[in-house]
Amino acid sequence: MKKRLAAVLTVVLAVGCCACGGEPSESVPVVSMITASSETSVEDSSEGISAQESQVSPEEPPASSSEESSETTSVEESSEESAKESSASESSVKKESKTASSKAEPPKDITSVELNETSISVKMGETFQLKPTLKPDNAQRQDYTWEWSDSSVISVDASGLVTARYPGKATITLRTYNDKTATCSVMVPEPPESERIHVVSSDYSDVIVGPEWFDDVVFVGDSVTVGLSYYAENGELGDAAFLCSVSLGYYNSMWDLNQAGNVHPVWQGKKVTVEEGIRLSGKGKVFIMLGMNDIGGYGIDGTVNGMINLTDRILETNPDVQIYIQSVTPLISGMRRADLLNNYNVAGFNERAKEVCHERGFVFVSVAEAVSDPYGNLIYDYCGDPGDMGLHFNFLGCSKWVEYLKGHVA
DSSP: OEEEEEEEOOOOOOOOSOTTOOOOOSOOOOOOEEEEEEEEEOOOOOOOOOOOOOOOOOOOOOOOHHHHHHHHHHHHHHHHHHHHHHHHHHHHHHHHHHHHHHHTOOOOOOOEEEESOSEEEOOTTOEEEOOEEEESTTOSBOOEEEEESOTTTEEEOTTOEEEEOSSEEEEEEEEETTOOEEEEEEEEOOOOGGGSOOOOOOSOOSOOOOGGGGGGEEEEESHHHHHHHHHGGGSTTTTOEEEEOTTOOTTGGGSOTTSTTOOOOEETTEEOOHHHHHHHHTOSEEEEEOOHHHHHHHHHHHHHHHHHHHHHHHHHHOTTOEEEEEOOOOOOTTOOSSSSOSHHHHHHHHHHHHHHHHHHTOEEEOTHHHHBOTTSSBOGGGBSOTTTTSOOBOHHHHHHHHHHHHTSOO
């Protein structure tokens, strides 16, 4: 018997600025269905039955009557034995045929399906494993689909792993190919105040500026800022320049240009260091959003040190620029990219970054404040890759970013 298992993830995502630097999408569709399939094919192993034919010797010359009688009796006995053997052989063939027929019997359709739980409560950001039981378990087709009523509250992967994203209620339905169903209701409770993530505020919030204010700005950042650069093509950020690159961080931005695997940004078709790119841009205001690619490896303290070291290098080459540190933005609820990259550490880094800004005369801009839900997570509708990295923005998220900048930079 051979079994083939296939899992198909049917997810329509609004691809934001993904890790490969793609453009953010203009809207976020609801992820609502995952299909898993399994087919069982049966191959019979037939056993051949060999039959040996009796060979009859040529007739011998006539013998005496007594010999004739003896030979006749012998032939009759042989004929009876042959008939018995033939009958036994036919019986054996019938048994073998019956066994083979039993093996080749087509498996049955699914008659019912059950889940290991019919009602669960899952804390925001945590997961629960649903397990289906299909009956009979030898059904030829075992295709089924996971469906859920509210993608902002929960998500479900092909294995039935439920992730709680936001407080609320949702219903999960497992539906087989022949429309047998099982359901599970999910409650995601409100987290207590002690578990909510505090999002720091910006330094300024008194003046609203227009797009022309950003004519003298150069944005430095990673793939999240790459997404902003695509959105800014609509002129909302004036003539701002961009020095951004996928996977850029505080530490690898200080690598030598000749170092293998460097991800330095490009200025006018040529790779440059951040400090040199700022000099070439001629801009007087530098907006930096880095750290997402550092927190997971260096932690909060290490990332803060990286920020200090890079800004020192920038000021050595460009002593007259004004530095603005933009906060690292959060991930959607339940998303973790590494042991240390989670929303608690993102918030912790932002608090430390704001302190350093005040110590060194930088301006702190808390973009996280514009895109976070009340619990410190990236608002689901602003995320361009909720089924993947869960941290890049779609065009709606970018528009909220730009709107926030216009009211918190002067």
